[in-house]
Amino acid sequence: MAVELPEGVVLSRLDALANWCRKNSLWPMPFATACCGIELMATAASRYDLARFGAEVFRFSPRQADLMIVAGRVVMKMLPVLQRIWLQMPEPKWCISMGACASTGGVFDTYAVVQGIDRFLPVDMYIPGCPPRPEQLIQAVLDLQEKIQAEGTLSGREFQRPWAQVRRRVFDPQGLVQLEVPPALRSEQASRN
Numbered sequence: 001m002a003v004e005l006p007e008g009v010v011l012s013r014l015d016a017l018a019n020w021c022r023k024n025s026l027w028p029m030p031f032a033t034a035c036c037g038i039e040l041m042a043t044a045a046s047r048y049d050l051a052r053f054g055a056e057v058f059r060f061s062p063r064q065a066d067l068m069i070v071a072g073r074v075v076m077k078m079l080p081v082l083q084r085i086w087l088q089m090p091e092p093k094w095c096i097s098m099g100a101c102a103s104t105g106g107v108f109d110t111y112a113v114v115q116g117i118d119r120f121l122p123v124d125m126y127i128p129g130c131p132p133r134p135e136q137l138i139q140a141v142l143d144l145q146e147k148i149q150a151e152g153t154l155s156g157r158e159f160q161r162p163w164a165q166v167r168r169r170v171f172d173p174q175g176l177v178q179l180e181v182p183p184a185l186r187s188e189q190a191s192r193n
């Protein structure tokens with residue numbers, strides 16, 4: 001039997017409501033190190049206006065941000081800085097890898113450049129291109145919003161996934177963060193190699 005609700009009353013799950021709030025109030029932390037950063041800035045400016053999707057409040061304090069956008073190549077010397085900022089961001093948090101350099105090292109196939117930030121950070125969205133267009137970054141934000149709406153729970157069950165377990169890290173004496181790879185992922189990586 002269908003229950004008729006009074007006007008103005010909507011029923012939903014608390015999880016869905018929390019995710020709806022989360023996805024529409026993303027506060028990005030820009031980690032722009034190279035030319036991709038210019039496209040990132042353009043995305044927030046008036047022509048592309050990222051504000052239309054609720055993700056325009058760029059913050060330069062990790063404590064106030066929940067979306068890391070890495071735009072540009074990351075060299076090994078910068079890696080501890082990137083990791084520290086990521087660790088300082090409160091959960092729940094997400095990461096977009098913008099451009100070929102951040103995702104794969106790009107054309108800089110050298111010992112000094114990180115060959116893909118996903119070796120050290122859990123990345124939610126990858127944007128291909130050199131440089132990617134602002135429209136691609138907007139699409140990545142929209143895709144991420146879909147993911148947040150579909151996956152998030154109030155109890156944080158999503159952080160029990162293998163990738164989330166990678167978020168537990170320890171610092172080595174040099175200050176570089178080492179990944180604690182969980183056994184399930186370790187065997188998956190071994191079978192890939």
Ligand code: SF4
Pocket residue numbers: 034035036037071072073099100101102106129130131132
């Ligand atoms: S992907 Fe291309 S545009 Fe982006 S940082 Fe690398 S070289 Fe620059």
